[in-house]
Amino acid sequence: MGLLPASCQPELCEEQGGQPRFHFQSLQLEREMCLASNCALARVNLSLRPRLEDGKASLAIKYQELQEIREACWDKQQRLEAYLENWSPQSALGQLQAKLDASEAESERAVELLGLPEDRPCLLLDVGCGSGLSGDYISDEGHYWIGMDISPAMLDVAVEREVEGDLLLADVGHGIPFRPGVFDGCISISAVQWLCNADKKSHSPPKRLYRFFSTLYTALARGSRAVLQLYPENSEQLELITAQAMRAGFTGGMVVDYPNSTKAKKFFLCLFVGTSGTLPKGLGTECADGEEIHQANFTNERMRFRNAKGKSVKKSRDWILEKKERRRRQGKEVRADTKYTGRKRRPRF
Missing domain, CATH: 1.20.5 (Single alpha-helices involved in coiled-coils or other helix-helix interfaces)
Known part of the structure; x- marks a missing residue:
């Protein structure tokens, strides 16, 4: 790059202290x-x-x-x-209450299918009694019962609940260890289907079922019934249970409540000892025209203190007095009746 001409250089300089300064x-x-x-x-x-x-x-x-x-x-x-x-406390309590209500309804239905006489108390066998929920309903109906179960923990719960029946720790697959003709009936809630499982190598489901039914047939009085509520996994399991029962000498058949419902459907194996009777009809299958009932029936009757069978409503004063009287007849210590017996108390804060 060349330098600018001399004529342009003065314009690019500044005078400071008399000395020119070039910035180019x-x-x-x-x-x-x-x-x-x-x-x-x-x-x-x-x-x-x-x-x-x-x-x-x-x-x-x-x-x-x-x-x-x-x-x-x-x-x-x-x-x-x-x-x-x-699984909150409220929902857990609700589910537990629903299961208790369902168990009580199954027990009520099983006792109803037994067709017990109403003029005298009967001695019943509860197979797979568990904590004694079914036995509570039997006691409320005025009957006596003996419960069998294979679980010591469940029987401990029944003892803590102070159930009115007698308890026996035993495996029903080994047979019913009672005298011939001692029971007026037998019920079982969701227990018999477990005999179809082989928990040990020595277990044979057909043999265990036949042992159970044959000894049960001997322990029941002639003309009595056995109602076994069960949940079969498939038709083969149901056929196995029914075949072994008939082989042991029972007559009868399967009663299915609400057969068209997936949730309310219940299987009851109703067995007769000796003379064969008329097999009861399942709920939800009867109608005037032969069709299933799809609507509720309403009535103007008000059943306040008694249910449809004439029994006292559970937890009412009459129900409590009847239960205390039964315990007195059994020789148990019961508090004296007062005007406060059965009275509802206010909640505590």
């Missing part, structure tokens, strides 16, 4: 330094561009993974909340 060469040098710096920065930026592109792609992948983790955590949180809601 310093400006050129500064410009060249800036250009060199910009060029170096441009080269560095170009060299960093692939790394930046790779970083952007990696960040996009990480963001997608975080989105999936967030959705998975949200789904787990929703399931956890639903689980906690289902």
Whole structure:
């Protein structure tokens, strides 16, 4: 680059202290330094561009993974909340109460199918009695009972509940260890189907079922019934149970309540000892025109203190007095009756 003519040089200088100062060469040098710096920065930026592109792609992948983790955590949180809601103390109590009501309804239906006489108390056998829920209903009906179960823990619960019946720890697959003709009837709630399982190598389901039914037939009085409520896994299991019962000498058959319902459907094996009787009809199958009833029946009668069978309503004053009187006849210590017996108390805070 050439120098400017001499005529232009005075215009590019400043007078300071009588000494001229030229900026042209310093400006050129500064410009060249800036250009060199910009060029170096441009080269560095170009060299960093692939790394930046790779970083952007990696960040996009990480963001997608975080989105999936967030959705998975949200789904787990929703399931956890639903689980906690289902197993909260209130819902757990509600489910427990529903199971207790269902067990009581099954026991009531089984005792109803026995067709027991109403003028005298009977001695019944409860196979698979568990904690004695079915026995409570039998006691409420004014009958006596003996319960058998294979679980010591369940029998301990029955003892803690102070059930009115006698308890026996035994495996029904080994037979019923009682004298011939001692029982007026037998019920079982969801227990017989377990005899179809072989828990040990020595267990043979057909032999255990035949041993149970043959000894049960001997222990029941002639003309009595056995009602066994069960949950068969398949038709083969149901056929096995029925065949062994008939082989032991029983007559009768299967009573199915609400056969067209998936939740309310119940199987009751109704067996007769000696003379064969008329097999009861299942609930939800009778109608005037031969069709299933799909509507409820209403009545203007008000059953306040007594149910349809003339029994006292559970937890009422009459029910409590009758239960205390039964315990007195059994020789148990019972508190004296007062005007406060059966009276509802206010809740405590």
